[in-house]
Amino acid sequence: FALSTDTLTLLGIVSPEGGLTRTELTYDPPAAVWRFPLEVSATWSSTSTVSGVAGGVLSGYTERWVVTVDAAGDVGTPAGVREVLRVNTAITRTAGLITEIRRHSYVEPCIGTVVQVFGTGVGAEPTSASEIWRLAP
Numbered sequence: 001f002a003l004s005t006d007t008l009t010l011l012g013i014v015s016p017e018g019g020l021t022r023t024e025l026t027y028d029p030p031a032a033v034w035r036f037p038l039e040v041s042a043t044w045s046s047t048s049t050v051s052g053v054a055g056g057v058l059s060g061y062t063e064r065w066v067v068t069v070d071a072a073g074d075v076g077t078p079a080g081v082r083e084v085l086r087v088n089t090a091i092t093r094t095a096g097l098i099t100e101i102r103r104h105s106y107v108e109p110c111i112g113t114v115v116q117v118f119g120t121g122v123g124a125e126p127t128s129a130s131e132i133w134r135l136a137p
Contacts, residue, residue, distance in 0.1 A: 001033070002030060005036070006035060006036050007032055007034065007035050007036065008032075008033045008034040008036075009027075009030035009031060009032055009033060010027055010030055010031040010033050011026070011027060011030045012024070012025050012026040012027055012052070013025045019056075020056045021055055021056040022053060022056060023052075023053060023054050023055060024052045024053050025050050025051065025052040025053070025054055025059065026050070026051055026052050027048040027049075027050055027063070028048060028049050028050075028051070029046070029048055030046075030048065031046050031048045031063060031065050032044055032045075032046040032065065032067070033065070033067075033089075034067070034087070035067075038069055038085050038087065038107060038109070039069060039085070040069055040070070040071065040072050040085065041069065041070075042068070042069040043066075043067065043068045043069070044066075044067055045064065045065060045066045045067065046064070046065050047062060047063070047064045047065075048062065048063050048065075049061075049062055050062065050063055050093075059095070060095070061093055061094055061095030062093070062094045062095075063091055063092065063093050063094075064091070064092045064094075065089060065090070065091050066089070066090045066092075067087060067088070067089045067090075068087070068088050069085050069086070069087050069088075070086055070087075070088055071085070071086040072084070072085050072086070073086070075106045075114065075115050077114055077115060079114075082106070082108045082111075082114045083108065083109075084106040084107055084108050084114060084115070085106070085107050085109070086104065086105070086106055086107075087104075087105040087106075087107050088102070088103070088104055088105075089102070089103040089104075089105065090102055091103070101118070101119075102118070102119045103116060103117070103118050103119075104116070104117045104119075
């Protein structure tokens with residue numbers, strides 16, 4: 001990642017272990033993950049060419065990120081109720097086939113992401129949740 005005064009960008013993805021099944025991907029240009037200040041109705045997009053090795057396989061594709069801060073409210077976590085902004089990210093990956101990845105992040109200002117739901121599918125909403133993260137004590 002790289003952080004500037006107004007943007008958090010994704011430079012690439014690297015697996016913690018090297019070897020034959022390693023992942024080493026670079027985003028060109030870096031993907032705009034967040035733009036600051038985060039506030040309701042903010043929206044932005046970016047398109048990147050992603051290249052390198054994914055799971056040991058030579059890879060190349062494009063990703064288009066469309067991000068919208070669409071609501072403010074409270075979310076319950078095991079660590080208590082948090083005041084958050086909902087940041088919805090739609091990533092469209094084109095590598096011959098088109099794959100959509102959705103991420104719904106619930107972000108507490110000055111703290112960061114306290115809940116995150118990932119899903120995949122085609123259309124406005126994910127067809128199933130592939131991961132759910134939440135802040136716990």
